[in-house]
Amino acid sequence: MLKKNPDAFLPLKSNWFHILLCLVEGEQHGWGIMQNVLARSDGKVRLWPATLYGSLKRLIEAGLIVESGDRPAPEFDDARRRYYKLTTLGRRVLDLESQRLKDLVRLLDARRRQEART
Amino acid sequence: MSSWVTVCRRLYRRVARTFPSEFRAVCGDGLEQLGEDVLPLVWQQQGTTGMIRLFADLAMRLPYEYLSTWISTAKELTMTDDVFEGTWTAKSEASQWDVRDNPKPQQACMRFEATQTGYLVVAYGIVDGKAVAERPQAISTDGRRRPLLDLNGRPIPGVPPGAVAFGSRSDSQTLEIGAEVDGKVLSAGTYKVSADGKTLTATNEGVGLKGPYKVVWVFERVVPDPYVPQG
Numbered sequence: 001m002l003k004k005n006p007d008a009f010l011p012l013k014s015n016w017f018h019i020l021l022c023l024v025e026g027e028q029h030g031w032g033i034m035q036n037v038l039a040r041s042d043g044k045v046r047l048w049p050a051t052l053y054g055s056l057k058r059l060i061e062a063g064l065i066v067e068s069g070d071r072p073a074p075e076f077d078d079a080r081r082r083y084y085k086l087t088t089l090g091r092r093v094l095d096l097e098s099q100r101l102k103d104l105v106r107l108l109d110a111r112r113r114q115e116a117r118t
Numbered sequence: 119m120s121s122w123v124t125v126c127r128r129l130y131r132r133v134a135r136t137f138p139s140e141f142r143a144v145c146g147d148g149l150e151q152l153g154e155d156v157l158p159l160v161w162q163q164q165g166t167t168g169m170i171r172l173f174a175d176l177a178m179r180l181p182y183e184y185l186s187t188w189i190s191t192a193k194e195l196t197m198t199d200d201v202f203e204g205t206w207t208a209k210s211e212a213s214q215w216d217v218r219d220n221p222k223p224q225q226a227c228m229r230f231e232a233t234q235t236g237y238l239v240v241a242y243g244i245v246d247g248k249a250v251a252e253r254p255q256a257i258s259t260d261g262r263r264r265p266l267l268d269l270n271g272r273p274i275p276g277v278p279p280g281a282v283a284f285g286s287r288s289d290s291q292t293l294e295i296g297a298e299v300d301g302k303v304l305s306a307g308t309y310k311v312s313a314d315g316k317t318l319t320a321t322n323e324g325v326g327l328k329g330p331y332k333v334v335w336v337f338e339r340v341v342p343d344p345y346v347p348q349g
Contacts, residue, residue, distance in 0.1 A: 049153045050149060062261070088298075
């Protein structure tokens with residue numbers, strides 16, 4: 001079933017969040033996403049291939065990403081690879097999840113400040 | 119490269135190819151390519167531990183993907199007596215038609231035929247006293263985005279390049295369909311069959327060549343189905 005309401009995806013699965021975050025910067029292929037997540041997390045999060053492709057499949061089915069028909073310039077392209085990009089729904093879900101996480105951090109900070117005062 | 123890594127790459131490729139066809143239809147051969155590419159790197163960086171993790175990931179995901187596929191298939195199988203299949207004729211007086219420069223048809227019929235991935239829908243009727251038929255439309259109900267092309271895989275006039283269509287079955291009585299290009303919605307609609315299976319309400323709205331449109335058609339099932347040999 002297609003969940004067209006972005007709120008229905010929250011809280012976003014960790015793997016999904018990392019993948020969507022990579023695709024904010026533009027289209028990316030499986031290898032690129034894997035390396036990007038690894039680098040972004042200082043090597044703490046490694047999306048192994050089967051987990052990565054399982055997540056990509058479900059993100060496509062949920063309508064958060066699509067396979068891109070556009071190819072990079074031939075000198076930068078690897079013909080074997082499939083490229084993925086965010087949909088508008090995917091971007092919206094990512095925004096909402098980011099806001100949710102920000103709110104949680106803000107809440108935690110406020111509680112810590114309150115504890116420090118008392 | 120050591121022969122050990124070569125053997126592991128071959129093994130990885132073989133196991134990756136045993137993933138269900140539904141998985142491979144979406145991911146292509148991306149999994150085996152990525153696995154093969156990443157394998158020497160993992161061996162170099164993490165040695166045996168990394169290889170165990172790499173294959174464990176594959177081994178754990180394989181039954182999960184099969185289970186997921188079986189559950190989807192079981193869901194489809196339990197949807198007995200497909201409520202959409204058959205021929206439907208429009209109740210013009212109960213329908214709304216808001217399509218710029220296109221007159222409301224005097225008669226309209228739809229026929230749903232089940233396919234492996236969903237339905238083939240054929241719509242025809244009478245407009246301005248002339249018999250007309252719409253281009254047959256394939257509706258997939260697995261939620262996947264597919265290029266919006268005609269049944270022969272050719273572009274449809276008036277449909278922007280890169281447009282994708284999708285559909286899903288939210289319950290046994292309802293189909294949700296849509297089309298979009300670059301995240302912009304071109305059309306969205308539902309087909310809903312009444313609880314008694316006699317009425318089909320089709321809603322569709324979007325932006326066509328001549329501007330926004332909205333259509334709500336109420337259909338009645340044609341009994342007996344004129345396309346099914348009787349007796």
